[in-house]
Amino acid sequence: MNNSKAIIFDMDGVLVDSESYWKQAEFEVFTSLGVVVSDELTNQTKAMTTLExxxxxxxxFPWDDLSLEVVEQLVVSRVIALIETEDCLIKGVKSFVEKLKDKNYKIGLATNSPERIIPVVLKKLDALHLFDVILSADSEIKGKPDPAIYLSAAKKLGTEPEACLVIEDSYSGMLAAKNAGMKVMAFTNGGVAKNAPLADFYLNSFESDELEFYEGNNLI
Known part of the structure; x- marks a missing residue:
C-alpha cells in the first residue's frame, strides 16, 4: 500500500458476513406481502440498494396499504435483528484495521446498506473509533456500481481517488471503485476470486500476517 493514503472498506461481506441475512429478511418481508420471491428474480437485485x-x-407484485419506505424499513429492521443476535463478524478484520491505523492510513467505510445498519455493525465490531469517514448510499442519488459514494469518501478523507485503495467483495462494488479511479483489493474470505478482471490485488483472510505479507512482497 506504499502509494495509498486511504483505505476504504465496503461493509457487507467485508466487515460482516451478512448476505444470507439480507436474503432471509427480504424473503420473510416480501412473501408476507404476497410477493412470489424466486431465485431468478432475487439474483437481479443483489447489487441494488434496499429501496431499489x-x-x-x-x-x-404490488401490495396494498404499506408504502415502499415502510416496507424497506421492515427489511432493514429484520437484518439489524439478525446482525445483533448472530455470529457474523468477519474474522480478524478489526485487528487488520488497527494495523492500518497504526501505519497512519486514513480509513473510510462506504456501503450500499442503509445508514441505520452501520452503527449496529460497528458497535458489534467495536470499531466505530477506527473509521475517519463513514458513508451510506442513502446519502447519494445512486448506489454502487455508480462511483459517487467512493468519490464522496475520497473527498471527505481529503485524499485524491488515485491514492485510495478499496477493499470490496462484490462485482458492483469493485466496478464502482474502479470507475472512481481507485485501486481495488478483492476480499475473497477464503473463497474463489470471482471478480478477477476488476481487482488489482487479492486478500483471502484478514487473519495472520497478510498485511505484512503484501507489503513485504511489494504487491501493494
Whole structure:
C-alpha cells in the first residue's frame, strides 16, 4: 500500500458476513406481502440498494396499504435483528484495521446498506473509533456500481481517488471503485476470486500476517 493514503472498506461481506441475512429478511418481508420471491428474480437485485430492491418487487407484485419506505424499513429492521443476535463478524478484520491505523492510513467505510445498519455493525465490531469517514448510499442519488459514494469518501478523507485503495467483495462494488479511479483489493474470505478482471490485488483472510505479507512482497 506504499502509494495509498486511504483505505476504504465496503461493509457487507467485508466487515460482516451478512448476505444470507439480507436474503432471509427480504424473503420473510416480501412473501408476507404476497410477493412470489424466486431465485431468478432475487439474483437481479443483489447489487441494488434496499429501496431499489423494494421498488423492484412492488413493480412486479404490488401490495396494498404499506408504502415502499415502510416496507424497506421492515427489511432493514429484520437484518439489524439478525446482525445483533448472530455470529457474523468477519474474522480478524478489526485487528487488520488497527494495523492500518497504526501505519497512519486514513480509513473510510462506504456501503450500499442503509445508514441505520452501520452503527449496529460497528458497535458489534467495536470499531466505530477506527473509521475517519463513514458513508451510506442513502446519502447519494445512486448506489454502487455508480462511483459517487467512493468519490464522496475520497473527498471527505481529503485524499485524491488515485491514492485510495478499496477493499470490496462484490462485482458492483469493485466496478464502482474502479470507475472512481481507485485501486481495488478483492476480499475473497477464503473463497474463489470471482471478480478477477476488476481487482488489482487479492486478500483471502484478514487473519495472520497478510498485511505484512503484501507489503513485504511489494504487491501493494
Amino acid at each position: 430492491v423494494t421498488r423492484f418487487w412492488f413493480e412486479r
